[in-house]
Amino acid sequence: MWYKILYAFLVTVGGLAYGLLLGGISRKITARIHGRRGPTVFQNFIDLIKLLRKKTAISHGTMFFLAPMFRLLGGVGVLLLVPIVYGSSILSNFSFGGDLIVVLYFMVFGCLGMALGAADSGHPHSALAPTRGLAQMAGYELPFLISVIGLAIAHKTVSISGLVAAQQGGIFHWNLFQYPFLSIAGLIAMLGMYMAYPFSVVMAPQEIPVGPPTEYSSTFLSFMFSGRSIFGVGKYVLFMDLFLGGATNLVEAFVKTFALFLIIVFVTNVFPRYRTEQAVKFFWTYPVVIGLIDFIRIFIK
Amino acid sequence: MKEKDYFLDDRPKKLSYSEVWEKFFNWARAQSLWVIAYGTGCGSIEIPPMVTSRFDAERFGVSTVGTPRQADVLIISGYLAVKTLKRVIRVYEQMQSPKYVVGLGACTVNGGMYYDSYNTVNLVDLYIPIDVYVAGCMPRPEAILAGFAQLMKKIKEGRADGWKQYIDNLDKYRKNQEKIIKNWKIPNYNW
Numbered sequence: 001m002w003y004k005i006l007y008a009f010l011v012t013v014g015g016l017a018y019g020l021l022l023g024g025i026s027r028k029i030t031a032r033i034h035g036r037r038g039p040t041v042f043q044n045f046i047d048l049i050k051l052l053r054k055k056t057a058i059s060h061g062t063m064f065f066l067a068p069m070f071r072l073l074g075g076v077g078v079l080l081l082v083p084i085v086y087g088s089s090i091l092s093n094f095s096f097g098g099d100l101i102v103v104l105y106f107m108v109f110g111c112l113g114m115a116l117g118a119a120d121s122g123h124p125h126s127a128l129a130p131t132r133g134l135a136q137m138a139g140y141e142l143p144f145l146i147s148v149i150g151l152a153i154a155h156k157t158v159s160i161s162g163l164v165a166a167q168q169g170g171i172f173h174w175n176l177f178q179y180p181f182l183s184i185a186g187l188i189a190m191l192g193m194y195m196a197y198p199f200s201v202v203m204a205p206q207e208i209p210v211g212p213p214t215e216y217s218s219t220f221l222s223f224m225f226s227g228r229s230i231f232g233v234g235k236y237v238l239f240m241d242l243f244l245g246g247a248t249n250l251v252e253a254f255v256k257t258f259a260l261f262l263i264i265v266f267v268t269n270v271f272p273r274y275r276t277e278q279a280v281k282f283f284w285t286y287p288v289v290i291g292l293i294d295f296i297r298i299f300i301k
Numbered sequence: 302m303k304e305k306d307y308f309l310d311d312r313p314k315k316l317s318y319s320e321v322w323e324k325f326f327n328w329a330r331a332q333s334l335w336v337i338a339y340g341t342g343c344g345s346i347e348i349p350p351m352v353t354s355r356f357d358a359e360r361f362g363v364s365t366v367g368t369p370r371q372a373d374v375l376i377i378s379g380y381l382a383v384k385t386l387k388r389v390i391r392v393y394e395q396m397q398s399p400k401y402v403v404g405l406g407a408c409t410v411n412g413g414m415y416y417d418s419y420n421t422v423n424l425v426d427l428y429i430p431i432d433v434y435v436a437g438c439m440p441r442p443e444a445i446l447a448g449f450a451q452l453m454k455k456i457k458e459g460r461a462d463g464w465k466q467y468i469d470n471l472d473k474y475r476k477n478q479e480k481i482i483k484n485w486k487i488p489n490y491n492w
Contacts, residue, residue, distance in 0.1 A: 027359075031357070031360075036359065037360040038360060039364075043332075043333070043362055046332045046362060047362075049325075049326065049329040049333075050329045050330050050332075050333040053329075053330075054373075054398070055398040057313065210366060210371065214370070215368070215370055216370065216371070217370040221371060
């Protein structure tokens with residue numbers, strides 16, 4: 001099984017590179033919408049290299065040091081558990097019978113680590129941000145869980161590979177078309193997960209200057225930065241597996257994750273920002289009601 | 302918890318890297334300059350046009366951050382009052398090395414039109430090391446971008462070493478700072 005470890009490493013590095021590239025493309029598109037030239041698409045790589053070699057001399061306690069590791073671990077955990085290419089023995093990663101439940105755990109894990117580290121850093125802004133972040137998480141988790149559990153009940157499986165297998169056989173077998181309301185609820189929850197613009201109050205650059213990582217610098221920040229990129233790619237792959245029928249080769253995986261990325265980018269660039277309570281109220285009303293339509297349909301069937 | 306747990310009180314240390322790697326990292330540092338959003342004087346009004354759509358500093362990798370911990374560049378924007386100098390020193394020492402300082406406007410060179418004021422610092426270089434001066438009163442955003450281009454060139458050539466000078470000559474800089482700031486209550490531990 002040694003080759004599995006090698007491929008896990010390659011998938012992590014590839015996921016990081018893809019995530020950084022997507023971040024760069026997002027910055028470029030935002031710049032073009034502003035009517036600017038914008039940075040190169042490789043700007044995030046350059047930022048990461050610079051951060052790796054900045055000196056650090058800050059000590060804030062144990063949790064402060066562990067939080068970037070938690071963040072990175074949460075990202076790598078999600079990416080390595082979801083099958084990227086369905087049917088491939090290598091690119092199915094470490095997918096197994098009950099991986100959906102472990103992935104749901106890993107998705108919260110990174111956020112909790114972040115919150116603990118931010119609270120330990122002692123800066124008022126970074127203590128304020130987790131309260132917003134966790135409140136918003138409580139908001140989007142509800143429609144997301146309705147959507148995921150609805151799919152699990154409908155297909156009678158808690159394995160992501162099983163969900164992908166159930167969607168094979170043409171575009172109209174995708175959950176996006178089989179269970180459109182669950183998909184809409186899930187995709188709205190996805191906007192909240194990515195802190196895309198109507199739900200961006202966690203980082204809120206104009207209000208609480210940097211948000212949770214206010215006290216983090218240099219190598220810590222580079223770990224957080226790469227953790228966030230890997231986590232982002234892991235979630236794109238998860239949503240591709242849940243709603244878009246998975247992928248049977250790498251090109252298909254690339255096209256589908258890029259389509260999901262474009263949804264985020266174009267939504268984020270046209271909306272202003274909700275306050276925390278508005279975001280939570282939004283999540284607990286519209287996507288929940290939309291998701292419940294299909295949820296009830298599954299039970300009646 | 303004791304207050305002591307939150308800081309290191311040893312002096313800042315210089316790091317030594319191998320030459321070859323340092324060239325590569327200097328290239329990356331020059332392409333990714335994060336400016337702390339902190340304006341000390343009237344010149345800070347020229348920074349928003351620089352980073353927004355018209356002049357778009359982001360195409361050179363220059364962007365703004367809201368915390369000194371993540372910043373690479375501190376802009377002394379215009380005249381520097383003694384009261385502001387205290388804050389500038391704290392911000393500068395909280396920034397993580399390597400860090401660079403850009404002096405904006407005539408005031409940072411010789412006090413400019415406030416040269417005989419009772420509370421304006423005339424030569425900022427005596428108190429914190431400045432890497433690049435941008436002359437003018439006020440310099441336009443184009444001039445600031447030209448200053449950044451000069452800073453990038455210096456970083457790539459490895460000559461932007463103001464932060465090393467500050468570590469080497471810390472006692473000299475401290476003496477100068479204490480001479481002008483009468484009521485010295487700045488903690489010595491914010492590296």
